[in-house]
Amino acid sequence: MTVTTSDIEKAAEVLRAGGLVALPTETVYGLGANAEDPAAVARIFQVKGRPPSHPLIVHIGDAKQLDDWVEEVPTTARLLAEHFWPGPLTLVLRRGRRVPLEATGGLQTVAMRVPDHPVAHALLSAFGGGVTAPSANRFGSVSPTTADHVRAELGDAVEFVLDGGACTVGVESTIVDATGEIPSILRPGGVTREDLEAVLGYSIAVSSASRVRVPGQHPSHYAPRARVVLVEPEKVVIEAEQAQELGHQVGVLLPTSIAGAAVKAHAVVAVPPSVAAYAHGLFGILREFDQRGCDLIVASLPMEEGLGLAIANRLRRAAGPRPS
Numbered sequence: 177m178t179v180t181t182s183d184i185e186k187a188a189e190v191l192r193a194g195g196l197v198a199l200p201t202e203t204v205y206g207l208g209a210n211a212e213d214p215a216a217v218a219r220i221f222q223v224k225g226r227p228p229s230h231p232l233i234v235h236i237g238d239a240k241q242l243d244d245w246v247e248e249v250p251t252t253a254r255l256l257a258e259h260f261w262p263g264p265l266t267l268v269l270r271r272g273r274r275v276p277l278e279a280t281g282g283l284q285t286v287a288m289r290v291p292d293h294p295v296a297h298a299l300l301s302a303f304g305g306g307v308t309a310p311s312a313n314r315f316g317s318v319s320p321t322t323a324d325h326v327r328a329e330l331g332d333a334v335e336f337v338l339d340g341g342a343c344t345v346g347v348e349s350t351i352v353d354a355t356g357e358i359p360s361i362l363r364p365g366g367v368t369r370e371d372l373e374a375v376l377g378y379s380i381a382v383s384s385a386s387r388v389r390v391p392g393q394h395p396s397h398y399a400p401r402a403r404v405v406l407v408e409p410e411k412v413v414i415e416a417e418q419a420q421e422l423g424h425q426v427g428v429l430l431p432t433s434i435a436g437a438a439v440k441a442h443a444v445v446a447v448p449p450s451v452a453a454y455a456h457g458l459f460g461i462l463r464e465f466d467q468r469g470c471d472l473i474v475a476s477l478p479m480e481e482g483l484g485l486a487i488a489n490r491l492r493r494a495a496g497p498r499p500s
């Protein structure tokens with residue numbers, strides 16, 4: 177899991193040659209390509225099976241580079257970048273000419289982020305340019321939070337995997353529409369709404385979990401193979417046991433309010449005790465249920481405050497209707 181300077185050099189070389197590099201960030205592992213190379217960007221969509229209309233986030237090594245990539249940086253965007261970069265905040269701004277339309281799904285806006293991870297930072301510095309890096313998984317499935325998850329899911333499709341250990345935050349960045357002076361949250365994530373509001377000094381809107389902003393985006397996302405059913409915490413045990421009796425292999429994500437409850441199910445995992453630990457562990461737990469052969473996961477939503485907002489968003493999407 178130690179990444180050497182020579183690994184970083186090799187990875188930067190792969191990016192320069194138009195290849196793909198899986199890289200750790202504090203949120204999840206990304207599948208990186210040179211943002212300015214339309215062919216390399218196209219390979220990301222191909223490897224992920226992601227619809228080309230679904231825009232990517234451009235990662236840069238330093239907030240000072242932001243102006244090189246966008247048309248303009250409104251005062252509010254500047255303030256948020258100063259406070260939260262490097263970190264799990266993505267700012268949607270007007271696209272600069274440097275950003276190919278392939279990376280933005282044809283939009284005139286671009287999503288920008290400075291990740292807070294020593295390996296991501298080293299790679300971005302060595303490479304020098306911007307790296308488009310969506311989560312390193314097939315479109316719609318659970319995001320990888322370890323290098324093993326990436327290898328298991330993408331195998332040889334990616335030229336180089338930088339193993340930086342487990343991602344600390346564990347859920348994706350918060351995406352904020354910062355094109356105007358009053359920002360809004362497009363996707364909850366690692367920076368909480370409360371943190372943003374504390375810096376801004378006013379409250380901001382969060383688009384609903386089901387809001388489909390981008391064409392081609394399916395309501396089901398972050399989804400394990402097993403079907404996910406969300407119920408009230410006090411119904412988790414009964415729902416799980418009934419499904420198990422009907423012949424399902426049930427995985428239970430046991431809420432803290434009923435921690436220690438006995439459940440007759442195939443696999444039982446307790447929700448981690450703190451919301452940060454829950455975010456950190458969420459995608460790994462969903463993968464574990466799949467590995468243990470569950471076909472149904474019963475869970476409930478956490479309180480939608482702090483990181484709980486991002487966790488609830490991912491669980492809702494995981495439970496969303498699947499493509500037939």
Ligand code: AMP
Pocket residue numbers: 230231232233268280283285286287309310311348351362389390
């Ligand atoms: P990820 O799959 O984690 O890389 O997240 C990329 C997400 O960023 C997509 O799901 C989009 O919803 C969002 N996004 C990227 N670019 C834009 C943009 N220009 N406008 C709005 N949302 C964007």
Ligand code: MG
Pocket residue numbers: 310311319
């Ligand atoms: Mg993703």
